Amino acid sequence: MKISISFYGNLIIHRTEANELKRQIQIPGGMTVSGLLVSYGISEKTVKAVCNGKKVDVRHILMEDDYLQFYSLNSGG
Amino acid sequence: MADYKGYNNKLLRVNLSSSDIRTEEIGEDVLRKYIGGTSLGYYYMLKEICSKIDPLSDENRIYFTTSPITGVRFSGNGRHSVTTVSPLTGGGTSSEAGGWWGAALKLSGIDAIAVEGVSNKPVYLYVEDDKYELHDADDLWGRSTGDVQNILKQRHGKNARVLQTGPAGEKLIRFACITNELRHFNGRGGTGAVMGHKKLRAIVVKNNRKALPVADQNGVGDFAAYLNRNMKDHPALAPHRQLGTQRFLLPTNAGGMLPTYNFRDGSFDAAEQVSGEEINRLYGDGSHTCYACAVSCKRKMKSIEGAEVDTSIYGGPEYETMAMLGPVLGIENPKAIVELNAVCNAYGLDTIAVGAAIGWLIEAMEKEPDLPVFEGVEKIGWNEPDKVFAIIEKIMNYDGIGALLAQGTRAAAVKAGGSTMDYAMQVKGQDFPAHEPRGKWTVGLGMAVNAAGADHLVAAHDVVIDHPGDAGPKFGGADLTDIEGIGLLEPLPAESLSAKKVRNFVYLQQLWMLYDVLDWCKFTGVPETRSYTLKHIVEIVEMATGWKTSIFDLMKCAERTINMGRIFNNRMGFTSSDDTLPERMFEPISAGPLKGHSIDKEQFEKAVELYYQMMGWNERGEPQFGKLVELGLEELAG
Ligand code: SF4
Numbered sequence: 172m173k174i175s176i177s178f179y180g181n182l183i184i185h186r187t188e189a190n191e192l193k194r195q196i197q198i199p200g201g202m203t204v205s206g207l208l209v210s211y212g213i214s215e216k217t218v219k220a221v222c223n224g225k226k227v228d229v230r231h232i233l234m235e236d237d238y239l240q241f242y243s244l245n246s247g248g
Numbered sequence: 249m250a251d252y253k254g255y256n257n258k259l260l261r262v263n264l265s266s267s268d269i270r271t272e273e274i275g276e277d278v279l280r281k282y283i284g285g286t287s288l289g290y291y292y293m294l295k296e297i298c299s300k301i302d303p304l305s306d307e308n309r310i311y312f313t314t315s316p317i318t319g320v321r322f323s324g325n326g327r328h329s330v331t332t333v334s335p336l337t338g339g340g341t342s343s344e345a346g347g348w349w350g351a352a353l354k355l356s357g358i359d360a361i362a363v364e365g366v367s368n369k370p371v372y373l374y375v376e377d378d379k380y381e382l383h384d385a386d387d388l389w390g391r392s393t394g395d396v397q398n399i400l401k402q403r404h405g406k407n408a409r410v411l412q413t414g415p416a417g418e419k420l421i422r423f424a425c426i427t428n429e430l431r432h433f434n435g436r437g438g439t440g441a442v443m444g445h446k447k448l449r450a451i452v453v454k455n456n457r458k459a460l461p462v463a464d465q466n467g468v469g470d471f472a473a474y475l476n477r478n479m480k481d482h483p484a485l486a487p488h489r490q491l492g493t494q495r496f497l498l499p500t501n502a503g504g505m506l507p508t509y510n511f512r513d514g515s516f517d518a519a520e521q522v523s524g525e526e527i528n529r530l531y532g533d534g535s536h537t538c539y540a541c542a543v544s545c546k547r548k549m550k551s552i553e554g555a556e557v558d559t560s561i562y563g564g565p566e567y568e569t570m571a572m573l574g575p576v577l578g579i580e581n582p583k584a585i586v587e588l589n590a591v592c593n594a595y596g597l598d599t600i601a602v603g604a605a606i607g608w609l610i611e612a613m614e615k616e617p618d619l620p621v622f623e624g625v626e627k628i629g630w631n632e633p634d635k636v637f638a639i640i641e642k643i644m645n646y647d648g649i650g651a652l653l654a655q656g657t658r659a660a661a662v663k664a665g666g667s668t669m670d671y672a673m674q675v676k677g678q679d680f681p682a683h684e685p686r687g688k689w690t691v692g693l694g695m696a697v698n699a700a701g702a703d704h705l706v707a708a709h710d711v712v713i714d715h716p717g718d719a720g721p722k723f724g725g726a727d728l729t730d731i732e733g734i735g736l737l738e739p740l741p742a743e744s745l746s747a748k749k750v751r752n753f754v755y756l757q758q759l760w761m762l763y764d765v766l767d768w769c770k771f772t773g774v775p776e777t778r779s780y781t782l783k784h785i786v787e788i789v790e791m792a793t794g795w796k797t798s799i800f801d802l803m804k805c806a807e808r809t810i811n812m813g814r815i816f817n818n819r820m821g822f823t824s825s826d827d828t829l830p831e832r833m834f835e836p837i838s839a840g841p842l843k844g845h846s847i848d849k850e851q852f853e854k855a856v857e858l859y860y861q862m863m864g865w866n867e868r869g870e871p872q873f874g875k876l877v878e879l880g881l882e883e884l885a886g
Contacts, residue, residue: 180496181483182487189490189525224841
């Protein structure tokens with residue numbers, strides 16, 4: 172199954188290049204946000220996820236063509 | 249001076265009315281108690297400005313201060329503080345800048361400069377080791393910051409470090425800033441207008457010394473090596489090197505906290521177009537750094553063909569600038585944002601205040617076009633960058649609506665009337681930076697109670713500590729892990745102002761203030777990036793100075809500093825009624841993932857009261873006698 176993902180904030184180390192905004196990946200059907208995070212070695216407690224523009228819980232089950240955004244927030248700027 | 253290292257024990261006092269320049273011993277007791285940075289600045293403010301004054305009068309003074317670790321060679325400490333009475337708020341302000349100038353000042357043999365009086369002609373101050381001179385600045389007056397930097401570097405050498413205000417400071421625009429090396433800014437509070445009023449265009453520092461005597465040279469060397477190693481591969485600092493603060497725009501948008509259309513909405517449809525990633529891809533030209541810093545997070549931009557101002561000499565926009573001159577104004581064009589940043593920097597205007605003032609204007613003209621102040625004024629709407637350029641010119645020339653905006657957003661809203669004050673995004677006259685308190689409520693509390701007004705660097709944001717401290721090596725993000733040492737163990741929800749949240753804020757405000765006392769870059773430290781720990785902060789102060797200290801002692805100094813800002817503001821006539829937020833913060837966000845979210849007004853008001861109690865202040869927001877004595881401030885407060 173194909174979905175799109177974006178990493179923001181401190182998570183940009185999981186991009187393939189610094190300016191990458193979005194990439195498509197293949198995942199097994201029925202995978203949860205939590206499962207995807209595990210595959211990247213990211214602690215689910217520290218990350219926020221938005222799926223198709225809405226904040227979702229890590230138990231959310233991913234569907235074909237979903238667009239998933241992972242972000243962390245800092246307080247500088 | 250006894251055995252204190254890490255200091256020169258020297259203040260340079262410059263009286264511009266009499267052209268008298270002399271050095272003074274600061275004194276061991278003063279340095280031990282106030283340490284440096286913001287604290288040392290407020291020490292002199294309280295001692296020397298004893299009654300309410302007009303910020304743009306002969307009576308105002310401006311202090312440039314450093315700390316015992318400034319100029320010691322390790323990451324994050326080339327910084328300095330500028331403390332004065334703000335032309336924007338009428339109260340105290342202390343603004344910190346990174347770069348190179350602070351370290352150069354320290355290495356030239358001076359810890360601080362106090363400037364008083366007003367010159368009868370434009371001048372600049374030149375400092376080189378034991379040489380202190382006032383030079384004529386007639387040929388600099390009216391020129392862009394880029395031109396002035398060029399002229400002064402040609403005259404005094406490439407390694408002369410130039411701090412200056414710009415044409416905006418000369419023209420007394422209330423949000424004129426101070427820049428050093430064209431890329432680093434004491435941005436907030438209108439400190440540049442104070443320099444301009446004094447006719448002091450620049451302070452040039454040239455140092456021939458390479459190192460400052462410290463108590464434990466080997467220890468400092470080991471620490472610097474540790475930092476360099478750790479920062480090179482640190483998982484939170486690698487992204488910071490790649491994109492700097494520009495990387496914050498997209499996550500802030502995804503979280504629904506990207507101020508958009510003058511803080512009406514929390515997300516921007518064109519966020520990707522104006523993101524750091526896109527700006528970097530189109531115009532990025534690598535990064536540069538501050539004094540001795542291994543992180544190198546500052547953005548460089550290429551020259552943009554046809555741009556009015558050369559975008560390559562002023563550094564790239566930081567997150568704050570991108571958001572305030574982008575989504576806050578509805579601007580979807582990344583090129584316009586990069587150019588607007590360069591124009592503001594060439595004039596020496598605070599980009600945050602420019603964005604806030606014009607954002608307010610757009611909304612006011614949309615909602616209340618019939619107000620008398622808008623009669624005959626050409627309408628400006630969202631996403632009209634050409635008109636934004638034109639309004640900046642009007643501000644610089646006090647032309648029409650520009651004359652109104654040049655006084656700052658609060659003053660403009662007072663004059664405009666109607667309901668415009670409800671969406672004038674400011675506290676105490678200082679404009680909101682690009683952070684949305686409705687998604688992180690103690691940021692709102694911090695903006696409300698901060699002496700200088702709205703500021704995002706008062707304490708760690710709620711979203712950094714609303715999750716447990718087990719980020720793991722692949723995340724490397726900000727969390728509770730390294731602030732356990734000050735007793736903060738429990739993650740608390742971002743959208744609440746419970747008693748526990750207020751307590752968290754009290755502690756974190758002190759920790760954040762400690763960075764400003766030490767003039768140490770917050771990006772390099774806990775809990776933002778965890779490249780060093782709280783224990784390291786204590787150790788480095790001990791290694792620099794030879795003192796015996798502790799996190800308790802250092803945080804007491806920070807608490808003392810917060811109280812000094814408060815005492816100073818009380819002296820300038822501020823009361824608890826100034827500790828508030830714009831009405832918009834209690835109304836729901838209109839769009840984005842946090843649509844409908846607002847700060848609960850009752851909780852907010854209770855939180856302010858509780859904060860006063862925790863701080864030992866009375867209901868008028870004044871430190872009580874017991875607190876003054878506990879902090880050793882009873883004499884300065886008198
Ligand atoms: S982290 Fe960035 S802003 Fe801070 S000192 Fe280093 S280069 Fe300067």
